[in-house]
Amino acid sequence: MRIEYLVSTIVLLFLYSWLFFPFIYSIYISFFEYVLTRPDVFRFVGIKNYVQLFNDHMFYTSLTITFTYAVIALTIEFLLGLGIALFLSKDMYGVGIMRIVVGIPILLVPAATTILWKALSSKTYGIFDLITSYLGLGSLGWWDDPVLSSILVILVDVWQWTPFVAIVLLAAILGLPKEPYEAAKVDGLSTYTVFTKITLPMLRPTIMIILILRFLDLLKLLEPVLLITKGSYPTLSMYVWRYVFKSLNIGFGGAFSTIYWLIAWILATILLRIFLKYRI
Amino acid sequence: MKSNQPNVGRRKALKTIGTAVAGIAVGAAVGWFAKPVAEVYKTVTSTATSTVTQERTVTVERTVTVTPTVTQVTTTRPSRPWEGKWWEPFMPRPDRYLYPRYPWTKDILGVPEGEYMYEDDWARQVDWDKVKGKFEGKTITCTWEGTATDVPEFYKPTFEKLTGAKINVVAIPTELLHEKIMADLVSGKGEYDIMAAYFGWGKAYTPYLYDLRELFEEFGFDIRAYHPFCLMPNILGLDGKLYGFVSDADIWCFTARMNILRKVGIDKLPQTWEEVLAACEALMPLKEKEGIYPFVAVYNAMGFPCAMSFFDIALQWEDFKILKGDGSWEPDFLGSSGGGREALMVYKKLIEFSPPGALSYIYADARDDIWLPGKAAMTVGWTCLPHLAHYPDISKISPYFTDNIIAVGRVPKGTTQRSPGIWPCTAAAINKASRNPELAFLYTVFMLSQESMTVLALGSPSENHVGFKEVLADKRTWRLSPGWEITWKYGWSAAMSPFCFLPESYEIAEAVGTEIHRYLRGEITDPDEALKNAEKAARTILERGGYLGPRAPEVPPLTLDEWCKKVGLENPKPI
Numbered sequence: 001m002r003i004e005y006l007v008s009t010i011v012l013l014f015l016y017s018w019l020f021f022p023f024i025y026s027i028y029i030s031f032f033e034y035v036l037t038r039p040d041v042f043r044f045v046g047i048k049n050y051v052q053l054f055n056d057h058m059f060y061t062s063l064t065i066t067f068t069y070a071v072i073a074l075t076i077e078f079l080l081g082l083g084i085a086l087f088l089s090k091d092m093y094g095v096g097i098m099r100i101v102v103g104i105p106i107l108l109v110p111a112a113t114t115i116l117w118k119a120l121s122s123k124t125y126g127i128f129d130l131i132t133s134y135l136g137l138g139s140l141g142w143w144d145d146p147v148l149s150s151i152l153v154i155l156v157d158v159w160q161w162t163p164f165v166a167i168v169l170l171a172a173i174l175g176l177p178k179e180p181y182e183a184a185k186v187d188g189l190s191t192y193t194v195f196t197k198i199t200l201p202m203l204r205p206t207i208m209i210i211l212i213l214r215f216l217d218l219l220k221l222l223e224p225v226l227l228i229t230k231g232s233y234p235t236l237s238m239y240v241w242r243y244v245f246k247s248l249n250i251g252f253g254g255a256f257s258t259i260y261w262l263i264a265w266i267l268a269t270i271l272l273r274i275f276l277k278y279r280i
Numbered sequence: 281m282k283s284n285q286p287n288v289g290r291r292k293a294l295k296t297i298g299t300a301v302a303g304i305a306v307g308a309a310v311g312w313f314a315k316p317v318a319e320v321y322k323t324v325t326s327t328a329t330s331t332v333t334q335e336r337t338v339t340v341e342r343t344v345t346v347t348p349t350v351t352q353v354t355t356t357r358p359s360r361p362w363e364g365k366w367w368e369p370f371m372p373r374p375d376r377y378l379y380p381r382y383p384w385t386k387d388i389l390g391v392p393e394g395e396y397m398y399e400d401d402w403a404r405q406v407d408w409d410k411v412k413g414k415f416e417g418k419t420i421t422c423t424w425e426g427t428a429t430d431v432p433e434f435y436k437p438t439f440e441k442l443t444g445a446k447i448n449v450v451a452i453p454t455e456l457l458h459e460k461i462m463a464d465l466v467s468g469k470g471e472y473d474i475m476a477a478y479f480g481w482g483k484a485y486t487p488y489l490y491d492l493r494e495l496f497e498e499f500g501f502d503i504r505a506y507h508p509f510c511l512m513p514n515i516l517g518l519d520g521k522l523y524g525f526v527s528d529a530d531i532w533c534f535t536a537r538m539n540i541l542r543k544v545g546i547d548k549l550p551q552t553w554e555e556v557l558a559a560c561e562a563l564m565p566l567k568e569k570e571g572i573y574p575f576v577a578v579y580n581a582m583g584f585p586c587a588m589s590f591f592d593i594a595l596q597w598e599d600f601k602i603l604k605g606d607g608s609w610e611p612d613f614l615g616s617s618g619g620g621r622e623a624l625m626v627y628k629k630l631i632e633f634s635p636p637g638a639l640s641y642i643y644a645d646a647r648d649d650i651w652l653p654g655k656a657a658m659t660v661g662w663t664c665l666p667h668l669a670h671y672p673d674i675s676k677i678s679p680y681f682t683d684n685i686i687a688v689g690r691v692p693k694g695t696t697q698r699s700p701g702i703w704p705c706t707a708a709a710i711n712k713a714s715r716n717p718e719l720a721f722l723y724t725v726f727m728l729s730q731e732s733m734t735v736l737a738l739g740s741p742s743e744n745h746v747g748f749k750e751v752l753a754d755k756r757t758w759r760l761s762p763g764w765e766i767t768w769k770y771g772w773s774a775a776m777s778p779f780c781f782l783p784e785s786y787e788i789a790e791a792v793g794t795e796i797h798r799y800l801r802g803e804i805t806d807p808d809e810a811l812k813n814a815e816k817a818a819r820t821i822l823e824r825g826g827y828l829g830p831r832a833p834e835v836p837p838l839t840l841d842e843w844c845k846k847v848g849l850e851n852p853k854p855i
Contacts, residue, residue, distance in 0.1 A: 052820070231583065
């Protein structure tokens with residue numbers, strides 16, 4: 001019993017110090033004027049930081065950008081990931097190696113991945129511009145153009161995280177019971193029907209978890225936005241980062257983080273409710 | 281048949297994996313025994329120099345590696361107080377530090393071997409006999425902007441030999457410089473003893489920085505050796521204290537490749553923004569034909585970079601003063617006759633004439649990817665742009681070994697012509713929480729005094745501006761760094777942003793730059809709307825800081841003339 005208490009205490013202390021305390025403190029500080037460049041000033045301002053946030057058009061811009069990126073990237077990642085998982089679930093020659101290779105992008109540091117893609121899309125030495133020039137499209141400004149830079153940001157995320165979706169789905173597919181498939185074979189069902197009526201429904205819990213995890217992860221997309229566009233088209237996390245770490249406006253950043261957390265929490269709750277309602 | 285296939289495949293796969301593992305092992309072994317990059321670089325350098333002149337190579341090797349044989353280096357100079365001292369061979373001098381790296385600079389600079397350039401170099405005024413032994417085994421950490429760490433690295437081995445101290449150099453990426461420095465300063469941990477920081481944001485740092493006046497007095501250094509345009513934002517601030525050494529100071533200048541301009545019939549360096557834009561139009565056919573962009577705007581990323589570039593262009597309009605000019609801190613980015621609007625429109629056109637990707641440039645990428653490889657005909661920015669263009673080993677447009685001609689002039693004119701560009705000056709400051717402030721001070725003196733800074737500036741790809749009057753006025757150095765002539769001649773007309781005097785400077789620049797950038801990238805089409813938004817954003821921060829209320833502090837003088845009068849310094853006007 002004593003060891004149990006000890007272990008629990010350690011865990012609680014860890015959670016308190018690394019999660020609860022910063023979280024509560026950021027909410028607390030959001031009601032204060034606290035800018036690190038003026039550390040002598042620390043005064044209660046009520047909801048002023050929140051009012052300023054909701055009056056800031058960049059908040060809405062970054063919200064729109066974040067959701068656009070999240071929805072597009074998640075859709076592509078899911079469809080591609082599912083396709084890869086189905087492909088890799090087949091018993092074929094070299095599939096073991098392929099399963100390992102496909103997971104490599106996950107092992108890379110997101111910043112390094114972004115730099116790699118940035119190099120590929122460079123105006124001066126990137127292969128993308130070489131191809132477009134060869135095709136007669138001329139040199140494209142991947143980093144500046146709102147559409148092209150967004151495509152690039154999404155591409156970076158898709159390249160890095162589709163393998164995650166694929167691997168988790170693959171593990172789920174390989175763990176599916178064989179009996180329904182044998183019954184389907186006996187009944188002579190088509191491949192399409194087997195996929196839509198057996199595989200997909202049985203994968204639903206995994207799909208739901210993947211969607212929630214990836215969606216929440218995409219809400220905090222930062223590295224590609226920061227490194228490719230230098231923040232020209234800021235996501236929510238990019239904007240919080242700018243306020244907290246660049247402008248050192250901790251109070252305002254606290255308010256922004258709180259709202260940011262609320263958005264993520266509401267969305268996660270909605271997704272979980274759907275998950276539970278349809279018993280998937 | 282089928283049952284046999286997997287076995288064969290497995291064997292093959294194992295063989296492949298085995299080969300790969302063996303390959304990796306062999307590769308790792310080769311890598312392990314191979315020379316480190318630094319050693320290879322040194323070997324290559326020494327081999328290259330030895331093929332040029334054997335006699336010089338001996339001196340070079342001794343000097344660079346700082347072996348005891350260095351003491352045998354003799355000079356042809358007449359006797360100086362520092363000569364004959366054990367520490368004399370450590371002192372920075374062109375033949376010891378510059379010529380070995382860039383042998384061709386010797387002929388252009390014209391300083392003979394064994395000669396110093398400046399008599400009253402601060403580093404040679406230090407009594408190193410007194411210092412000897414005092415700092416043996418002590419360590420200081422010097423943090424510098426990521427791309428420019430060759431500055432503290434340059435003299436580090438020499439200084440370590442000279443004092444027995446150890447210098448740690450920490451590189452911080454430009455994008456993170458401000459927050460990293462602020463975090464260390466606010467925490468009071470004193471992890472960074474010396475820090476290079478943009479003193480345009482310096483008012484936020486000053487409460488945490490060492491006041492160097494006492495040490496300057498102790499060593500007999502005269503602060504008036506600096507050009508006042510460097511002192512105005514970087515050193516004195518408003519409280520009369522001395523916070524740092526100038527490490528990077530210049531005036532914006534305009535640079536053009538006249539051989540390219542002549543191809544379209546332009547013989548003279550454009551003098552006004554109108555002329556620059558007209559030249560850009562004329563150069564457009566060359567873009568299609570030769571892939572040379574008419575212009576490259578070098579500092580345009582969202583936030584501080586594009587705000588700074590905008591202000592520097594806009595200051596060329598008479599009615600643009602950043603503030604309303606009624607003695608208050610009320611911002612006015614439009615100007616009474618719309619100078620701000622015109623400047624913003626010029627800026628947008630310059631972006632349009634620049635290569636794709638320009639909107640995310642933070643200087644170094646534009647410099648290294650576009651300007652130095654010769655992909656643009658004109659640019660405006662710091663003096664490193666013309667300076668580095670001269671170095672044949674890093675520039676494809678060097679005038680020394682090609683037929684290219686690089687012309688340098690003042691920043692183009694709007695309705696007036698001021699010298700902007702002192703917003704981002706860099707200074708090396710010492711952390712108040714440093715455990716070894718005197719050692720930090722001495723290392724800063726050693727790397728940033730007149731002689732050492734000049735040698736470093738002429739021989740470094742990242743730091744090429746000096747703030748000393750004597751150095752800026754030195755015609756020998758103009759041949760290698762032509763921007764210094766511009767800095768010296770026009771520095772007297774410098775004007776600076778009032779926000780540099782506020783701790784909120786960086787925050788304001790970020791907010792203003794966000795709106796400017798929205799216009800540049802087309803999200804806002806009306807320049808007035810962008811400027812009004814920027815004003816509003818700046819106003820919010822100013823209001824919060826209490827600069828718009830009845831108890832607002834006085835607006836400091838914003839032109840160099842006014843400032844010099846106030847602090848009692850002479851403003852040198854060489855033209």
